[in-house]
Amino acid sequence: MTGFFAPYSFLQVLRFLLQGLGVTLLIASFSILLSFLFGMVLGILRFLGKGILGKAAAVFVDVVRNIPVLLFIISFRLVLPTYIGSWKIPFKPVISAILAMTVFTSAMVAEIVRGGLNGVPGGQWEASYSQGFSTFQTLRHVIMPQAIGKILVPMVGQFVSCLKDTSLCQALGVAELMMNATVIIGKYKYASQVILIYAIVALLYYGVNEFFWFLSGKLKRSK
């Protein structure tokens, strides 16, 4: 195998790609965690739909969902530093990438959460209000447990999508998996070498995403 990827060895190529995978997982996990939190809050606000907060959440979700994530990734990197630059925060490409992915994914998650909450019959609300539950208690103890089955699968789908979209952070020069793949592929000129590296990278993404689905299947069964 050593000769095939000359002047590098197969292990060197693999190690370089795995370093990229580490960065990809870092961006994805931060964005997924943050967007889960914000998305939940936004989705519930949107579902309740009352007052200025509900309206603002509705507009935010509608607008953000209909803009390509690549536009967020590129524009955050190019626009935000002129405003944040004066705060003396080191605004690295990775951070702007995480911010952009979080904003986009939160809006998608919010819509999924709202859809799940909408699926629970209105009578459940009336019943628990009549038992003296507050709005928050009703959500926490009555509505969410019923909605979660409907929310789980599309939510995992969104997180898989988030992980796939981290490949777009290549546009910022972040050294994630796709970037490292492009760098290493640039060193080879035969179709067989290039195809093999693409195959390895695709399998890495595929493996992580399948793992996500596996986990969600476990979660669904344990519930």
Place this chain on the structure above:
Amino acid sequence: MFKAWMWTELFASWRVFLTGFLGTLSVSLVAMLLMLVISLAVGIGCISSHKALRGMGKAYMRFFQNTPFLIQLFFLFHVLPLCGLTLPTFVVGSVSLALYTASFGSAVIESSIRAVPQGQTEAASSQGFGFFQSMFRIILPQAMKIALPPMTNQMINLVKNSSVLAMIAGGELMYHADSWSADHAIYGPTFVLTAVLYLSVCLPLSRLTKALEAKTRC
């Protein structure tokens, strides 16, 4: 972002953005048609009684859904020329966009065909309809109604994903916006305009999805 000269300079180059917008529309339209054809073929393949056909359809869906669009795009863009086949970016872009979106579209078609009651197929075959006859005359017309809302949703995704073609200099909106903003060092207004242009396509489509969903639910 709020300086007036930036906006006047931006609108003075409206032709660039119009070209990009038309590029996005045309690549999305071609990809959409292709996507529908592939989705139908794979969706029907996935419910056929032929085991190998089913397996192939499922494998295609799983693989294309779980790998990034960017890697599929780059693969076609880099590897085909190495094999001696150099295609225009428009073709590479629309084909890979169609292949990626169709992996979700075929899942939509498959589940909507399955949502049509089994009795319909039995009734059709009892009347002497063959597989394709009953599929195209009885099952699909009913399945289409179920498939329409999620399919329009996939079309929104397709339009949004067409922005990724900017990474291979696809000549669509995102590419033109990115290169124009870099040439003129005007970032804020450019991206606001670009976002508005994408919204002008995707927002009506997403309203349509909502309306169709409400209609099927009743």
